Amino acid sequence: MSIAALLGTHGLGWDDLLALWLHFSVLSLLAVGGAITTAPDMQRYLVGEQGWMDDAQFTAGVAIAQAAPGPNILFVAVMGWHVAGVAGVLATMLGIMGPSSLLAFAVGRYGRRRADSIGLRAFTAGLTPLTLGLLLSTGWVLTAPTRHQPMAVALVLGTVALSVASRISPMWLIAAGAVVGALALR
Numbered sequence: 001m002s003i004a005a006l007l008g009t010h011g012l013g014w015d016d017l018l019a020l021w022l023h024f025s026v027l028s029l030l031a032v033g034g035a036i037t038t039a040p041d042m043q044r045y046l047v048g049e050q051g052w053m054d055d056a057q058f059t060a061g062v063a064i065a066q067a068a069p070g071p072n073i074l075f076v077a078v079m080g081w082h083v084a085g086v087a088g089v090l091a092t093m094l095g096i097m098g099p100s101s102l103l104a105f106a107v108g109r110y111g112r113r114r115a116d117s118i119g120l121r122a123f124t125a126g127l128t129p130l131t132l133g134l135l136l137s138t139g140w141v142l143t144a145p146t147r148h149q150p151m152a153v154a155l156v157l158g159t160v161a162l163s164v165a166s167r168i169s170p171m172w173l174i175a176a177g178a179v180v181g182a183l184a185l186r
Contacts, residue, residue: 012084017091020083024076024095029103033131035073035096036062040134040141042079052083059145073097155180 012020023045027038039062046053053061061082065075073096080092114120139156146152159173 012087017084017087020080020088021091021095024092025099028096028098028100031096031100032127033134035076036066036138037131037134038096039075039138042076043141046079046083050083053079055144057082059142062142151180151184 024042027035027041030041031038043055043058047055047058058079061078062075065078066072068074073093076092076096077089080088080090082088084091111120143152143156155177159177162168162173163170
C-alpha cells in the first residue's frame with residue numbers, strides 16, 4: 001500500500017499538499033486573534049482559487065467545528081479533512097500551528113525581558129484593531145449564504161450592537177442566534 005493511499009489524499013498530489021501546507025503556514029503568521037480570523041483567506045484559497053470546496057461546504061465545516069466541544073482551531077482540521085483526508089489534516093494543522101507556535105515562543109521570551117518597552121506596548125495595542133478587522137471579515141465570509149435574508153442581516157447587526165453596547169455574555173447571543181435559526185428552519 002502506498003503512503004498516499006494510507007493517508008487518503010483524495011487524489012491530491014504531493015505538490016498540492018505542499019502548497020496547502022505552505023498556504024496555511026503563511027496564514028499561521030497572520031492569525032492575530034486566532035485561526036478563525038484567517039477564515040476569509042482560507043475560503044478564498046480553498047473555494048475560490050483551488051475549487052476544493054464550495055461556499056456551503058466551507059461554511060458548514062466552520063459551523064460544525066465551532067459547535068463541537070474542544071479548541072476553536074478544529075475547523076482547520078475539518079477543512080484539511082474535506083480537501084485531502086488525513087494528509088490534508090496533517091498539512092493544514094501543521095501549517096496553521098507550527099510557525100505561529102515557534103514565533104510565539106520566541107516573542108514570549110523577548111517580551112518577558114522587555115515588558116516595559118514602549119515599542120512593545122504600542123505593538124500590542126495595535127493588534128486590537130487588526131484583530132477586530134479580521135473578525136469582521138470572517139463574519140462577512142461566513143454570512144455569505146444568508147446575506148440575502150433580511151432577518152439574518154438584522155440578527156447579525158443586532159448581535160454586533162449588543163456586543164458593543166453591553167456586557168452580555170457572547171454565549172447568550174450565540175444561544176439566541178441558534179434559537180432564531182432553528183425557528184427559521186421550520
